[in-house]
Amino acid sequence: xxxxxxxxxxxxxxxxxxxxxxxxxxxxxxxxxxxxxxxxxxxxxxxxxxxxxxxxxxxxxxxxxxxxxxxxxxxxxxxxxxxxxxxxxxxxxxxxxxxxxxxxxxxxxxxxxxxxxxxxxxxxxxxxxxxxxxxxxxxxxxxxxxxxxxxxxxxxxxxxx
Amino acid sequence: xxxxxxxxxxxxxxxxxxxxxxxxxxxxxxxxxxxxxxxxxxxxxxxxxxxxxxxxxxxxxxxxxxxxxxxxxxxxxxxxxxxxxxxxxxxxxxxxxxxxxxxxxxxxxxxxxxxxxxxxxxxxxxxxxxxxxxxxxxxxxxxxxxxxxxxxxxxxxxxxxxxxxxxxxxxxxxxxxxxxxxxxxxxxxxxxxxxxxxxxxxxxxxxxxxxxxxxxxxxxxxxxxxxxxxxxxxxxxxxxxxxxxxxxxxxxxxxxxxxxxxxxxxxxxxxxxxxxxxxxxxxxxxxxxxxxxxxxxxxxxxxxxxxxxxxxxxxxxxxxxxxxxxxxxxxx
Numbered sequence: 389x390x391x392x393x394x395x396x397x398x399x400x401x402x403x404x405x406x407x408x409x410x411x412x413x414x415x416x417x418x419x420x421x422x423x424x425x426x427x428x429x430x431x432x433x434x435x436x437x438x439x440x441x442x443x444x445x446x447x448x449x450x451x452x453x454x455x456x457x458x459x460x461x462x463x464x465x466x467x468x469x470x471x472x473x474x475x476x477x478x479x480x481x482x483x484x485x486x487x488x489x490x491x492x493x494x495x496x497x498x499x500x501x502x503x504x505x506x507x508x509x510x511x512x513x514x515x516x517x518x519x520x521x522x523x524x525x526x527x528x529x530x531x532x533x534x535x536x537x538x539x540x541x542x543x544x545x546x547x548x549x
Numbered sequence: 550x551x552x553x554x555x556x557x558x559x560x561x562x563x564x565x566x567x568x569x570x571x572x573x574x575x576x577x578x579x580x581x582x583x584x585x586x587x588x589x590x591x592x593x594x595x596x597x598x599x600x601x602x603x604x605x606x607x608x609x610x611x612x613x614x615x616x617x618x619x620x621x622x623x624x625x626x627x628x629x630x631x632x633x634x635x636x637x638x639x640x641x642x643x644x645x646x647x648x649x650x651x652x653x654x655x656x657x658x659x660x661x662x663x664x665x666x667x668x669x670x671x672x673x674x675x676x677x678x679x680x681x682x683x684x685x686x687x688x689x690x691x692x693x694x695x696x697x698x699x700x701x702x703x704x705x706x707x708x709x710x711x712x713x714x715x716x717x718x719x720x721x722x723x724x725x726x727x728x729x730x731x732x733x734x735x736x737x738x739x740x741x742x743x744x745x746x747x748x749x750x751x752x753x754x755x756x757x758x759x760x761x762x763x764x765x766x767x768x769x770x771x772x773x774x775x776x777x778x779x780x781x782x783x784x785x786x787x788x789x790x791x792x793x794x795x796x797x798x799x800x801x802x803x804x805x806x807x808x809x810x811x812x813x814x815x816x817x818x819x820x821x822x823x824x825x826x827x828x829x830x831x832x833x834x835x836x837x838x839x840x841x842x843x844x845x846x847x848x849x850x851x852x853x854x855x856x857x858x859x860x861x862x863x864x865x866x867x868x869x870x871x872x873x874x875x876x877x878x879x880x881x
Contacts, residue, residue, distance in 0.1 A: 407605075408605065411609035412612050412613070413612075413613055443574050447574050447577070455595060455601075455602060456602055458690070458726060460582050460585045461582065461584075461594075461595075462578035462579065462581030462585065463578075463582060465574075465581070466574075466578035466582070469571060469578065473571045477567070512582075512586055515733045516754070
């Protein structure tokens with residue numbers, strides 16, 4: 389019982405942490421290297437505990453992120469929904485990939501996410517972002533193995549599902 | 550064989566339903582986006598959600614504030630002494646300049662009174678601190694720690710020690726979002742200090758620059774020219790530095806010259822900014838003069854008659870106080 393509650397808090401806590409770290413500014417030079425944290429954390433949870441991650445959750449997290457970021461409501465909700473949908477669809481395959489293949493898959497998902505964002509911004513009449521805007525998915529993919537192992541290790545230590 | 554087991558797993562059994570759900574959610578997101586983009590009534594929702602959002606902003610701003618505090622705490626004595634010395638010198642210099650300027654300002658005031666203009670050189674400002682929150686890269690915005698409760702209103706110009714930074718775009722109860730002059734959707738009316746040429750500076754698409762896309766070919770513009778706010782449009786008061794021209798080249802159409810300018814303000818380094826409280830007085834046609842004459846209710850039989858007949862008989866049709874003409878600045 390207690391363990392279940394702890395694992396739920398851990399789940400919610402990591403997602404809140406992802407939202408918060410999305411907002412934390414980096415020094416100007418590192419700015420384009422910032423990965424899209426909510427996507428990474430949602431990916432981890434959709435691979436590890438699919439019964440808790442649903443499209444509705446992704447939508448909710450996306451809306452919260454939109455509210456925090458002050459962008460058009462629904463932008464990140466759309467992106468995260470698409471991301472989680474693909475991840476859940478291929479979950480059983482992604483889970484048993486070796487790490488490097490999984491990393492490549494994450495890279496593809498994040499790039500896809502950026503393309504979606506670009507389409508939304510273009511439709512909203514935005515301007516074309518600079519080239520450094522495309523670095524972020526690669527940083528996210530490079531961080532993926534470490535994030536995955538770290539979260540897995542923490543979960544094992546806390547002995548939670 | 551493993552795939553066969555996968556196919557029968559509940560995940561893959563609910564495929565059609567899953568796709569349907571995805572479509573529903575995507576459609577919902579698109580509808581939300583369109584609603585938010587089109588008429589912005591969702592902004593009210595944001596305003597109410599501000600109670601939740603603002604503490605999160607403060608929380609997210611903590612690391613930046615922490616780094617700032619640490620840099621002060623662990624800065625070596627030498628550097629602090631140097632900084633202190635430099636600040637003292639700057640203060641001395643600024644005070645000396647101010648003393649000289651005060652005489653000039655007084656003279657200016659007298660001359661302006663003679664010319665019957667009411668523009669004053671005094672500044673009514675409010676100090677605000679930038680909250681270190683990253684709300685989306687390349688979105689050309691800042692978050693300030695003052696909001697509607699401190700009397701901030703949308704449209705207020707924001708300056709720092711070196712020049713104009715932008716204007717307040719959205720106001721939440723205790724925070725405000727500033728649109729920077731480098732935002733591609735921002736335009737600011739400027740005048741070139743050396744030649745007096747009036748033009749408009751837009752934000753640039755590639756990073757922290759300003760673009761002046763429509764300078765006449767014959768105009769005298771050089772790299773190094775300083776740009777000041779012109780005060781036209783009534784949003785920014787005149788005479789504040791905006792930037793310095795870095796390069797001038799003919800436009801690809803051949804009809805204009807295009808100049809690139811570096812903003813005068815420390816756009817990405819300022820921690821403290823000033824909010825101007827008195828917005829520029831509108832530079833437009835003067836308000837229509839209230840016509841003299843007897844009050845309207847004394848007009849014989851004109852109270853019910855249509856306006857045309859009233860003017861035919863020479864009664865003052867426009868006896869009610871004229872509303873001043875307000876020109877709104879080029880905000881976007």
